[in-house]
Amino acid sequence: MREIPGYEFGKVPDAPISDEEFELLKKSVMWTEEDEKYRKLACEVLKGQVEQILDLWYGWVGSNPHLVYYFGDRSGRPIPQYLEAVRKRFGQWILDTVCRSYDRQWLNYVYEIGLRHHRTKKGKTDGVETVEHIPLRYMVAFIAPIGLTIKPFLEKGGHPPDVVEKMWAAWIKSVVLQVAIWSHPYAKPGEW
Amino acid sequence: MREIPGYEFGKVPDAPISDEEFELLKKSVMWTEEDEKYRKLACEVLKGQVEQILDLWYGWVGSNPHLVYYFGDRSGRPIPQYLEAVRKRFGQWILDTVCRSYDRQWLNYVYEIGLRHHRTKKGKTDGVETVEHIPLRYMVAFIAPIGLTIKPFLEKGGHPPDVVEKMWAAWIKSVVLQVAIWSHPYAKPGEW
Numbered sequence: 001m002r003e004i005p006g007y008e009f010g011k012v013p014d015a016p017i018s019d020e021e022f023e024l025l026k027k028s029v030m031w032t033e034e035d036e037k038y039r040k041l042a043c044e045v046l047k048g049q050v051e052q053i054l055d056l057w058y059g060w061v062g063s064n065p066h067l068v069y070y071f072g073d074r075s076g077r078p079i080p081q082y083l084e085a086v087r088k089r090f091g092q093w094i095l096d097t098v099c100r101s102y103d104r105q106w107l108n109y110v111y112e113i114g115l116r117h118h119r120t121k122k123g124k125t126d127g128v129e130t131v132e133h134i135p136l137r138y139m140v141a142f143i144a145p146i147g148l149t150i151k152p153f154l155e156k157g158g159h160p161p162d163v164v165e166k167m168w169a170a171w172i173k174s175v176v177l178q179v180a181i182w183s184h185p186y187a188k189p190g191e192w
Numbered sequence: 193m194r195e196i197p198g199y200e201f202g203k204v205p206d207a208p209i210s211d212e213e214f215e216l217l218k219k220s221v222m223w224t225e226e227d228e229k230y231r232k233l234a235c236e237v238l239k240g241q242v243e244q245i246l247d248l249w250y251g252w253v254g255s256n257p258h259l260v261y262y263f264g265d266r267s268g269r270p271i272p273q274y275l276e277a278v279r280k281r282f283g284q285w286i287l288d289t290v291c292r293s294y295d296r297q298w299l300n301y302v303y304e305i306g307l308r309h310h311r312t313k314k315g316k317t318d319g320v321e322t323v324e325h326i327p328l329r330y331m332v333a334f335i336a337p338i339g340l341t342i343k344p345f346l347e348k349g350g351h352p353p354d355v356v357e358k359m360w361a362a363w364i365k366s367v368v369l370q371v372a373i374w375s376h377p378y379a380k381p382g383e384w
């Protein structure tokens with residue numbers, strides 16, 4: 001795998017989330033051994049489709065001024081090198097979501113991704129002067145597009161409909177799990 | 193419809209969310225006319241199944257000590273009359289989600305439901321001495337169980353699989369939309 005600028009998996013500090021909190025959160029999204037199994041199958045299916053998935057998502061964000069705004073500078077102009085740099089890491093995230101094991105290193109990097117959307121670190125990784133912060137409501141809202149639009153790509157693997165549906169459920173649960181983690185820096189003290 | 197104690201649809205203050213914010217949030221969950229159409233079909237399908245849906249959800253929450261905890265008093269004992277009172281309003285919420293129009297009154301009551309999970313109002317409606325607050329991470333996490341487990345109930349309407357899937361997508365989008373609204377009181381000032 002060639003190096004992706006700003007992708008720091010394995011190199012970020014520990015997330016302020018305990019193993020027990022993490023386990024209970026997995027239970028709360030109904031994560032089971034079955035999801036573990038089917039997300040690994042999704043890993044095989046999605047591997048060769050990353051660019052097409054990104055085309056779809058970037059196309060949709062690009063067609064929504066109130067969303068592409070967050071990839072822009074403070075006067076509202078999109079920053080092409082920012083969009084490009086994030087795109088590469090976003091592609092890697094798709095793979096990490098379906099192929100990596102959900103251990104402490106994974107949790108730590110998921111947490112880091114949350115900070116990069118929040119005012120704590122937004123724009124810092126790429127050294128860009130961008131809108132400072134992505135609102136919490138949009139972080140939650142994106143569970144729908146990211147969760148739902150993956151289905152046709154899962155179908156391309158040629159597996160029967162019930163298997164596709166199980167991969168899809170695992171995908172949605174994982175996206176929900178990650179957004180729950182990303183909400184941490186946004187919450188008032190003691191409310192996460 | 194008989195009166196449901198503590199159900200105050202149409203009687204709560206205005207949510208601190210503008211019409212424009214609400215519209216953009218709907219766009220961000222990819223809400224379309226199609227969802228509007230299929231959620232009304234889901235209204236027909238789910239109407240007679242509310243008790244069975246609640247049995248499933250309450251059964252699942254009941255089997256998870258870290259979740260049923262939030263229906264308890266401060267020493268950890270579940271409060272039966274609290275569970276019962278909330279169950280009635282929860283049933284009404286299922287119907288409101290699929291049958292009511294998403295206007296200002298609906299938005300205001302959705303916002304109120306968020307406050308009732310947050311320390312602002314938790315336990316106040318039923319006058320119970322309960323755990324003060326439900327963490328934001330579980331609010332987000334519940335998108336998975338509430339979003340996914342509705343499928344078999346939608347199937348019971350006897351519609352073809354592609355129609356069931358469209359009703360399901362509308363349901364998931366609406367749950368995501370509502371949790372995005374519920375996250376408002378949890379966010380640090382200016383971060384929602």
Ligand code: HEM
Pocket residue numbers: 006007008061067068070071086089090093113116117121122123124125126134138139142143146175179
């Ligand atoms: C389910 C919700 C979301 C997912 C799965 C997601 C995924 C990602 C990923 C994987 C990255 C790169 C992380 C890395 O640096 O390794 C990223 C960065 C970014 N995303 Fe998101 N995202 C979500 C919500 C949003 C929303 C709502 C927006 C606003 C339009 C947004 C805009 C951005 C921006 C601007 C960056 C660059 C952040 C930086 O400065 O480092 N994302 N996102």
Ligand code: HEM
Pocket residue numbers: 198199200253259260262263278281282285305308309313314315316317318326330331334335338367371
């Ligand atoms: C997708 C997420 C959730 C949905 C759709 C949901 C739905 C509802 C609804 C409709 C009500 C009644 C609202 C009313 O008073 O009219 C309610 C209340 C309640 N829910 Fe949730 N809920 C969610 C997350 C959670 C979580 C994570 C917990 C924790 C286990 C929880 C525990 C409670 C409790 C204790 C109440 C009573 C609050 C009060 O004191 O008024 N809910 N919920």
